[in-house]
Every structure is written in C-alpha cells, then in structure tokens.
Amino acid sequence: MSESIIKCEGLNKWYGNIQALKDVSIDIKKGEAVGLVGDNGAGKSTFIKILSGVHQADSGNIYFDGNLVKINDAKDSMKLGIETIYQDSALAPTLSIARNLFVGREPLTFKFGSLGLLDREKMAKESLEAIKRVELDLRSGDELVENLSGGERQGVVIARALYFRTKVLIMDEPTNHLSVKETEKVLRWIEKLKAEGTTCIFITHNLHHVYPVSDRLIVFARGEKIADVQKKDTSIEDLTRMIVHD
Amino acid sequence: MKIRKSFKYIASRPEFAALTIFIIIAITFYVINENFLNFRNLRVLFTISPEIALIAMGATILMVSGEFDLSVGSVFALSGVVMVVLTNEGVNAHLAFTIALLMCLAIGFINATITIRFGIPSFIATLGTMFMVRSIAIVIVKADFPTFPMEEMYWLRAIFANPIPGTIFRMSFIWFVLITLLLIFYLHRSNYGNWSYSTGANQAAAKAMGVNTNNVKIRNFVLCSFLAGLAGIFMVLRTRAAFPSVGVGYELQAIAASVIGGASLFGGIGTVFGALVGAFLLKFLDNGLVMARLDVNWFRFAVGTLLIFAVVSNTNLRKIANKMRE
Ligand SMILES: Nc1ncnc2c1ncn2[C@@H]1O[C@H](COP(=O)(O)OP(=O)(O)OP(=O)(O)O)[C@@H](O)[C@H]1O
Numbered sequence A: 001m002s003e004s005i006i007k008c009e010g011l012n013k014w015y016g017n018i019q020a021l022k023d024v025s026i027d028i029k030k031g032e033a034v035g036l037v038g039d040n041g042a043g044k045s046t047f048i049k050i051l052s053g054v055h056q057a058d059s060g061n062i063y064f065d066g067n068l069v070k071i072n073d074a075k076d077s078m079k080l081g082i083e084t085i086y087q088d089s090a091l092a093p094t095l096s097i098a099r100n101l102f103v104g105r106e107p108l109t110f111k112f113g114s115l116g117l118l119d120r121e122k123m124a125k126e127s128l129e130a131i132k133r134v135e136l137d138l139r140s141g142d143e144l145v146e147n148l149s150g151g152e153r154q155g156v157v158i159a160r161a162l163y164f165r166t167k168v169l170i171m172d173e174p175t176n177h178l179s180v181k182e183t184e185k186v187l188r189w190i191e192k193l194k195a196e197g198t199t200c201i202f203i204t205h206n207l208h209h210v211y212p213v214s215d216r217l218i219v220f221a222r223g224e225k226i227a228d229v230q231k232k233d234t235s236i237e238d239l240t241r242m243i244v245h246d
Numbered sequence B: 001m002k003i004r005k006s007f008k009y010i011a012s013r014p015e016f017a018a019l020t021i022f023i024i025i026a027i028t029f030y031v032i033n034e035n036f037l038n039f040r041n042l043r044v045l046f047t048i049s050p051e052i053a054l055i056a057m058g059a060t061i062l063m064v065s066g067e068f069d070l071s072v073g074s075v076f077a078l079s080g081v082v083m084v085v086l087t088n089e090g091v092n093a094h095l096a097f098t099i100a101l102l103m104c105l106a107i108g109f110i111n112a113t114i115t116i117r118f119g120i121p122s123f124i125a126t127l128g129t130m131f132m133v134r135s136i137a138i139v140i141v142k143a144d145f146p147t148f149p150m151e152e153m154y155w156l157r158a159i160f161a162n163p164i165p166g167t168i169f170r171m172s173f174i175w176f177v178l179i180t181l182l183l184i185f186y187l188h189r190s191n192y193g194n195w196s197y198s199t200g201a202n203q204a205a206a207k208a209m210g211v212n213t214n215n216v217k218i219r220n221f222v223l224c225s226f227l228a229g230l231a232g233i234f235m236v237l238r239t240r241a242a243f244p245s246v247g248v249g250y251e252l253q254a255i256a257a258s259v260i261g262g263a264s265l266f267g268g269i270g271t272v273f274g275a276l277v278g279a280f281l282l283k284f285l286d287n288g289l290v291m292a293r294l295d296v297n298w299f300r301f302a303v304g305t306l307l308i309f310a311v312v313s314n315t316n317l318r319k320i321a322n323k324m325r326e
C-alpha cells in the first residue's frame, strides 16, 4: 500500500506575479483516493493542471512510479497513465459515445503512417461493454453524448478510464451540477475505480461528497498545502474549520 | 418502434432532407421544362456541379473541425491562372500543374498558420487572404486574360477534362468520384476524421485526450485549399480559358452548400455526402432557373431561402431526434 505512484516535491507555480502554488509536496500512493479541498483560488486546479500537462511548474520535481518525469503536454501525461477530467470539457457533445470513448486512441484495422481505418466493429462492441461496466442504462454506443444527462456523461468518462486501465484518474469537480441521485452514482463509480486499482484524485467544494469515498484529504489555501490527513484521523467539522479559517 | 427508430435515423441526418429537396427540385424543373433532364443538359449539370462540390466538401471538412475558409473562391481562380501563365512562360505544362497545386497547399498552410499562431478567427484570417489571393490572380495575368496553351495542355485535358464519349460525364467526374470516396474515408472512417469531429465539437476535450488539434486544423485547411485549387484547374481545362475573376462568391456558396447539407457553423457536425448534395442542389437550382426561363437573378433569392430553411429545419429535427431516446 505504501508504494507511491505520484510524488511531487517543492512545486512552485507563478502566473505573472501571482503565486498559485507555493512549495507543494505531495506523495500519492497506488490505489489511493485523494480528495483535494480548499477555497476558491486556493490552487487546486493549478496543481492538477501541472499533473495533466496543461501547465508546467516553475520549479520542483514530479516522480511517477519512482521515476523523475517531465510532463510537457497532455500526451505525456496520458502516456504515463494519467487521465484528467475537467468539468464539462471531457467529451465532444455532437459525437457518439463510441467515438468519444476512443478519441485519440482509436482502434485501427489498417494503418498508413498515423492515418488509419477505424475498427468500427470493435468500437461499437467495446463501447457497449465499457458502458455496461458502469451500469449505464444505454442500449448502444451510438447515442450522442449531447443527449446524455450530466451524470451519464461522467459515467462515460469513467467508463473510458476503466476501459483504458488508467493508472491515475484526476477529476475536477466530478459532482458539480449533478442531482443527488446522480452524485451518488458517480461516487459509486469512484469506489469501483478504486476497487480496480485506479488511483483517484478529485477536487470538490462539497466535503460531504468527497468524504465518504476518500482515503485521504488534502487541504489547499492560498497556494499552500495546509493539511494532509488520513480520513480516519479527521472529520468533516475539522476540515470545514481549516478551509474556512485559514 | 421500428418506424420511430427510422424516423430518428433520418431526423438526425440532415443530408437526407437535403437529398429530398434536391429530388423535388429536379422533378419540378423537369415538369416545367423536360429539357432540364435531357442528355445535353445533364451533361452540363454533371460538369459544373462537381466543381463546386469539391470546394463544398473541403469547406465542410474544415467546418467540422471548427474553422472556415473564405479564400476558396480566390484560390479557385489563382490555381488555373498560375498553371496557364507558367505554361505560357515556357514551363512544362505538367510541372505548371504541379506548381499550381503546391501553391494551393501553401495557401492552405498560410491560412492555418495565421489562424492558429495569432489565435484569430479563421473567418477574418481567410477574408484577408481572400483579397490577397484574388489580387495576385489579377496582377499576374496583367491586362487581359492569357491565351490558353492548347497544345501543351493536350494531356492534362485528356486526363482531367475531355468528355467521355457516349456518356454525360467528363474525365473530371471520375476524379471527382474518386476524391469523394477518399474524403468519405478520411472524414467518416479514419482516425483523422474522428479527431476532426472532436476538435470541432470540443477542442479542450480533444486536446485532453492527446489529439494534436493544431495539426488537425492545418491538415483540413490545406485539404480545403487543395480541393478549391483542383476545382479551378478542372474548370480552366474544360473552358480553355483562365479568367482571374472566376469563383467570386464561391466561398459563400460552398458554405451554403455545407450548411444545406447539414454542417454546423459551430463545428463538430457535417458530412461529405451532405456537402455533395448541397452543392449539386445549388447548381441544379441555378441551371433549372435558366431552363425554366425565369429571371436568373432569382437564384440568390432561392439560395437564401433554402439556406434559412435548411438551418431552421436541421436545428429542429436534431432537437426532435435527440429527444427520441431508444
Ligand atoms: N491561467 C491563469 N492565469 C493567471 N492566473 C491564474 C490562472 N489560473 C489560475 N490563476 C490564479 O491562480 C490562483 C489559483 O487558481 P486555481 O484555479 O488553481 O484555484 P482553485 O483552487 O482551483 O479554485 P476554484 O475552487 O475556484 O476552482 C488564483 O488566484 C487564480 O486567479
């Protein structure tokens, strides 16, 4: 359990003269579910954007599976096995579920350089299997994503992570704008990901959502990590006090 | 249930609506003047329609990936002019042909570069190059239009332009069919196509999935420009004249054809077949008005009506189809 998957040392990030991250060190273990909490502008999104290659830290080191890595873009991050879901921007609404599942990683039957013929049979079959795994009530992978509810969309994204055996799944506000029922579903999926050995990192403003599924909670304030505690050693009240008062 | 499903299928595919209108228009004009679909006129229709269809298919693919190209009409003129002028200057005709097409690729690349590097709307970037390219086409032919080098163009005409005896088709039609099939493969059956759709529908999502969205756009800009240039060369070889003023307004006709065929101005939606039907629809309409001895100036009115009708109905049909979950 104590083997680390992502280890960050002394990350600093400046946006012009705003310091968004101050000397942040975090060690995330394999299979852990980590909740990142903190007030608006605390630096949570900045932290995950560095892990997913959208931004680069100005200083500090990142180790993945024990190796020092440089994450320069989304591709680097995906190659390591990190997948990031941003609110509302993980899927292409006018495309089918099947096409969305495989964007950038299409199964091909024939290849000429990087141009290839889509294996549509495989896409149809496997997308259906993938959405069945998250118990989505959809009969085919041909349905357009724009016709899905917010919760179902998160389901598709999580199905994608499960399908590609993502090592680390990062989610920015996965339960935002979701109904109570759908939120519960998303939380169940996170449990499922954990059971499959995927490490989950998620940001949320709703402590009541993260708390049940997290193993560990990290509190950010003004770019600094101000607390890093196992769930068993803390409570929602403690955490709330830290977020509000610091 | 089966009817419902088929309805949903058709409602979510606007190219079928366009195809229906196309058939209605063809029949109507035929009823008005039966010469509309006679051998001679069909030959005309199947000669001019593929030229605008090539441009429209390029425009649709580019629109699917979220960008526009307003310079296609100018590129259409410049490619033929460059080919003819170079040949008149003593350059080998086939080399001139190649140079003209390479130049179109370069213009597409420039359009892409300006759009992406400076982060400006392609609508503006290509409006700029539309004027620039047109200007170049006019300047290089100087005062009057160049004479057509008939002898030097013998083979190019044989390969790309001459009528196929006994049929309504010219050689260009074979190329057109071939290119259409390749474009269908590209947009609908290949991974590049999937990247184009996802780039146009949600660029951030495509990027997050590791798609190089800039490369996707560059490729489609280049493709669009190439097809416009090729269409221009087809026309010059067919008419044996290179006017620098041809193709004015084609950029808007291409966009109109795309939209009538179901493409969305917001990206992520559109089909090659839809663009093809849209383009044929426009040319049949144009020619049909002439054959019906109506004032040809009604053409723009008809296109405008169709365009608005198509967008309104596509939007609503899509909404209805979306509500019909199986
Ligand atoms: N692209 C950017 N350019 C400039 N400043 C930025 C940028 N992104 C974030 N910031 C600033 O960096 C700080 C940290 O922002 P960040 O988005 O990481 O916070 P957050 O914890 O995710 O907040 P929220 O809960 O509101 O999403 C804020 O002061 C923010 O204004």
Ligand SMILES: [Mg+2]
Binding pocket: A044, A045, A046
């Ligand atoms: Mg944030």
